[in-house]
Amino acid sequence: MYRVTHTYTSERIQTISKLLKTRQDTIGQLRDNPDVSVLIVGAGINGASVFRELALHGFDALIVDRGDFACGTTAAPSRMIHAGLRYLEFGEKALVSEGVHERNLLLQNCPHYIFPLPTTIPFQSRFEGMMGVIRKTIGMSPGKRARRRGAWMIKVGLNMYEKFAEHNRQMPKHHFTSRAEAFKRRPGLHPKTIGTVTYYDGWISYPERLCMEVITDAESACETARALNYVSARSSLGDTVTLRDEIGGQDIEVRPKVVVNAAGAWIDFANENLGHPSKLIAGTKGAHLVLENDELLEALDGEMLFYETPDGRAVVALPWLGKPLIGSTDIPVDHPDTARCDDDEIDYMIGCLSHVLPDIKIDRSQILSVFSGVRPLKAAAAETTGQMSRSHFTHVSGPTETVNFPVFSLVGGKWTPFRAFGEQATDKLLAHFDMPRKICTESIPIGGGKDFPHTDLDRKQWIKDAVEATGLDEKRINILLGRYGTGARQVAEFCADGEDRLLANHATYTAREIEFIIRNERVWHLDDLLLRRTAIALLGELTGGLLDELLAIFASLHELTDDQAAGERKRTTDILLDRHRIDLS
Ligand SMILES: Cc1cc2nc3c(=O)[nH]c(=O)nc-3n(C[C@H](O)[C@H](O)[C@H](O)COP(=O)(O)OP(=O)(O)OC[C@H]3O[C@@H](n4cnc5c(N)ncnc54)[C@H](O)[C@@H]3O)c2cc1C
Numbered sequence: 001m002y003r004v005t006h007t008y009t010s011e012r013i014q015t016i017s018k019l020l021k022t023r024q025d026t027i028g029q030l031r032d033n034p035d036v037s038v039l040i041v042g043a044g045i046n047g048a049s050v051f052r053e054l055a056l057h058g059f060d061a062l063i064v065d066r067g068d069f070a071c072g073t074t075a076a077p078s079r080m081i082h083a084g085l086r087y088l089e090f091g092e093k094a095l096v097s098e099g100v101h102e103r104n105l106l107l108q109n110c111p112h113y114i115f116p117l118p119t120t121i122p123f124q125s126r127f128e129g130m131m132g133v134i135r136k137t138i139g140m141s142p143g144k145r146a147r148r149r150g151a152w153m154i155k156v157g158l159n160m161y162e163k164f165a166e167h168n169r170q171m172p173k174h175h176f177t178s179r180a181e182a183f184k185r186r187p188g189l190h191p192k193t194i195g196t197v198t199y200y201d202g203w204i205s206y207p208e209r210l211c212m213e214v215i216t217d218a219e220s221a222c223e224t225a226r227a228l229n230y231v232s233a234r235s236s237l238g239d240t241v242t243l244r245d246e247i248g249g250q251d252i253e254v255r256p257k258v259v260v261n262a263a264g265a266w267i268d269f270a271n272e273n274l275g276h277p278s279k280l281i282a283g284t285k286g287a288h289l290v291l292e293n294d295e296l297l298e299a300l301d302g303e304m305l306f307y308e309t310p311d312g313r314a315v316v317a318l319p320w321l322g323k324p325l326i327g328s329t330d331i332p333v334d335h336p337d338t339a340r341c342d343d344d345e346i347d348y349m350i351g352c353l354s355h356v357l358p359d360i361k362i363d364r365s366q367i368l369s370v371f372s373g374v375r376p377l378k379a380a381a382a383e384t385t386g387q388m389s390r391s392h393f394t395h396v397s398g399p400t401e402t403v404n405f406p407v408f409s410l411v412g413g414k415w416t417p418f419r420a421f422g423e424q425a426t427d428k429l430l431a432h433f434d435m436p437r438k439i440c441t442e443s444i445p446i447g448g449g450k451d452f453p454h455t456d457l458d459r460k461q462w463i464k465d466a467v468e469a470t471g472l473d474e475k476r477i478n479i480l481l482g483r484y485g486t487g488a489r490q491v492a493e494f495c496a497d498g499e500d501r502l503l504a505n506h507a508t509y510t511a512r513e514i515e516f517i518i519r520n521e522r523v524w525h526l527d528d529l530l531l532r533r534t535a536i537a538l539l540g541e542l543t544g545g546l547l548d549e550l551l552a553i554f555a556s557l558h559e560l561t562d563d564q565a566a567g568e569r570k571r572t573t574d575i576l577l578d579r580h581r582i583d584l585s
Pocket of ligand 1: 270
């Protein structure tokens with residue numbers, strides 16, 4: 001049997017019993033007084049967004065997630081902060097316009113996690129797909145969707161895309177590159193490529209961390225706003241919703257005036273538990289591969305490649321935290337719990353790459369990890385999954401015969417417009433409570449984006465100040481700034497208040513930093529740390545040695561017995577293998 005060797009014996013180590021007490025206090029308060037104005041079920045990015053809006057309006061809102069914060073689809077996007085150029089083809093102008101606006105706000109409000117992303121589209125024809133555009137322009141049906149988009153069609157789309165950004169332009173306009181120039185930069189492009197066009201969108205480094213920051217910002221804004229991970233909504237009757245503390249194993253009964261169902265792809269299942277049966281969602285799963293392939297990384301050259309498959313689907317390859325990431329698929333699923341990246345999807349994604357960079361061979365042994373999520377799309381008829389609308393809306397139902405509260409379900413939604421979606425849903429809630437909007441979140445920085453040093457000069461000064469205050473070196477502060485934004489100062493102070501030694505099995509994380517995360521970020525399971533507070537697992541950095549080293553810290557802080565630690569290790573390796581194909585056996 002595996003035994004934890006408690007190698008982590010820093011004298012300064014304190015248990016996280018204080019943190020556990022905070023959780024128990026919150027649960028205790030709910031037992032003493034079960035009344036809450038709004039219960040939000042699901043702490044993905046959309047639930048978090050509504051939670052922040054409500055907290056800023058002083059509501060005693062409670063947000064719960066049956067797993068960790070951001071453990072659902074919020075952890076599975078292509079890491080693009082974009083409005084979806086291709087949705088213009090389906091006439092989703094309002095969605096795209098909103099997405100461009102929100103992308104630009106996010107570049108300003110979250111400069112620690114969201115960055116401009118030059119995006120290059122190689123094309124093999126000039127005019128393909130144009131007939132559809134012309135037909136649409138003159139008010140006719142676009143006819144059958146083009147299997148391929150030629151340069152002119154892309155240009156029409158980009159002109160429109162960029163027009164939406166005109167009042168708050170953050171990035172340069174698109175430019176075309178000739179065949180000769182394109183091949184000079186990327187000799188491995190498909191020989192049929194006749195040119196490329198490059199435009200600008202955004203990418204996100206740590207979506208899971210950003211979601212958590214939205215939640216903690218909300219808690220800081222309002223002391224009656226409370227958030228609990230590992231608490232599920234199980235059933236409801238009359239005024240009461242029964243929650244289950246998945247850590248302590250006890251039930252908690254709450255009496256919400258309103259419930260917000262932000263369970264994403266699980267909305268219909270959650271509505272069943274909430275006594276509001278619905279058929280709102282038709283989810284499609286999408287998978288990604290994180291690769292170890294220097295040739296591909298070099299060909300990407302700091303940009304995203306956005307290319308088409310022969311069946312007309314758009315897929316992407318982009319650099320993410322130093323590794324190439326490729327995706328995604330779009331396949332209907334019956335139950336989101338069953339979504340895994342299967343063998344066919346891996347073959348498909350690798351095969352797709354050969355349509356843009358045919359000489360780059362991807363070997364399965366180069367797959368560092370896979371991840372898969374289910375798009376919470378609105379149930380509606382569509383010819384293909386790609387044509388299903390990506391728009392979002394709030395569906396209001398009830399009270400019903402069995403329960404006395406209404407449910408506001410957040411249907412659809414991309415990652416990028418989460419602020420707008422949260423704002424729109426909250427406007428409906430404010431109307432329900434007959435309250436005015438007091439504050440707009442458009443220009444409120446999030447988490448470590450607050451007081452962020454935007455210019456090179458400010459950044460240098462920020463780092464210099466942190467070096468002087470903590471005694472940590474410049475390189476280390478720089479790394480922390482990249483991981484936590486201005487929250488890095490607090491992490492650095494904690495690290496400096498002990499021996500900030502690197503882990504034996506990781507080149508850039510120290511034991512103190514891991515301790516900080518576990519103590520402050522509600523890490524109840526080891527996979528919270530490996531998959532959502534850090535990107536260690538997805539980036540392929542996890543070895544058996546590192547797992548044991550991190551487990552030792554985790555086990556010490558949580559005061560686990562050896563048997564409990566062995567159980568935690570097994571839980572973690574099972575999840576990593578089952579959901580991410582990371583085999584540590
Ligand atoms: C393959 C793929 C690629 C994508 N790429 C992008 C992209 O690049 N850019 C972009 O903008 N968008 C992208 N998206 C879309 C985006 O990721 C999602 O739309 C968004 O994350 C949905 O967030 P959510 O909060 O609505 O749902 P989720 O994040 O799924 O949150 C729902 C939460 O509810 C919880 N829950 C469920 N049932 C219960 C219950 N009974 N009790 C308590 N909690 C419960 C779940 O545990 C989960 O955490 C992509 C989606 C997919 C699938």
